[in-house]
Amino acid sequence: MTDALFTVSTPDMLDNDALFRSIHDNSYAVIRGLFSKEEMRHAVADIRHGFDAALDHPGMGDVPTDVMDNFQKLIIGTGAQTNYYVPRCLRILYNPLWADDRYGMHGIFRRLAEVRNHIQGHRPNYAVDGIEDTLWTAARLQHYPAGGGFFAPHRDAISPTNTHEAGLLKFIQILLLVTQRGEDFEHGGAYIDHHEQRIDLETTYGSGDILVYDGRSMHGVSDIDPHKLFDRQQMTGRITALVTLYTDMSGDDARYAHYRTRHYKAEP
Numbered sequence: 521m522t523d524a525l526f527t528v529s530t531p532d533m534l535d536n537d538a539l540f541r542s543i544h545d546n547s548y549a550v551i552r553g554l555f556s557k558e559e560m561r562h563a564v565a566d567i568r569h570g571f572d573a574a575l576d577h578p579g580m581g582d583v584p585t586d587v588m589d590n591f592q593k594l595i596i597g598t599g600a601q602t603n604y605y606v607p608r609c610l611r612i613l614y615n616p617l618w619a620d621d622r623y624g625m626h627g628i629f630r631r632l633a634e635v636r637n638h639i640q641g642h643r644p645n646y647a648v649d650g651i652e653d654t655l656w657t658a659a660r661l662q663h664y665p666a667g668g669g670f671f672a673p674h675r676d677a678i679s680p681t682n683t684h685e686a687g688l689l690k691f692i693q694i695l696l697l698v699t700q701r702g703e704d705f706e707h708g709g710a711y712i713d714h715h716e717q718r719i720d721l722e723t724t725y726g727s728g729d730i731l732v733y734d735g736r737s738m739h740g741v742s743d744i745d746p747h748k749l750f751d752r753q754q755m756t757g758r759i760t761a762l763v764t765l766y767t768d769m770s771g772d773d774a775r776y777a778h779y780r781t782r783h784y785k786a787e788p
């Protein structure tokens with residue numbers, strides 16, 4: 521078996537050829553060393569501090585531009601309304617880099633986006649500080665609540681948001697484990713099937729590790745602490761961070777213009 525663990529201290533140390541070989545041979549790879557467990561412990565505390573259950577929206581009914589601002593939705597159901605039947609229970613907290621940094625996560629999202637850009641062959645700040653080639657960084661948290669948060673086994677459909685990438689890159693998913701099984705929750709977590717075998721990733725990997733996997737392999741999240749009572753008011757259970765490139769469907773650059781003037785130095 522190809523070694524799936526890549527330990528690096530900067531994103532550009534990552535050997536993409538070896539990474540893709542691992543994803544091909546194992547269905548996944550893990551990048552360690554860019555985020556510490558200590559940093560993730562603080563992040564969980566900050567996320568809990570910034571969390572407000574009153575901001576929940578239902579799992580459907582939002583328009584594409586809603587997620588280009590801080591926006592939170594609790595998704596419980598089969599997903600059948602999108603013609604993609606995969607039962608699930610999770611909360612998504614969109615937190616774009618030009619919106620208020622209410623969870624103290626923006627520094628982490630920016631570094632994770634740098635890793636994404638390295639893997640996808642872009643320069644480090646590509647589509648991080650605004651919209652480039654119609655793409656932007658959909659910085660967000662996924663929260664699988666204690667009391668039964670889960671995502672049933674599935675293969676990713678090709679999302680219209682990432683059709684810009686070719687081949688394997690189109691299916692590669694990158695996510696940061698913010699929480700640690702055994703500390704933040706007791707049971708459940710990410711798994712991926714490889715050659716008829718289900719690999720329980722969070723027995724081996726945990727907070728601060730970046731999971732990179734081929735969405736064409738069957739994968740999901742097994743029940744998070746089903747022995748506990750589900751409580752919508754609490755940010756308990758499992759949290760991951762993602763920075764997928766989404767297509768801008770707003771046609772409205774006013775929403776991030778202020779951000780560009782605040783953060784961008786004029787390019788030489």
Ligand SMILES: [Fe+2]
Pocket residue numbers: 674675676735739
């Ligand atoms: Fe998926």
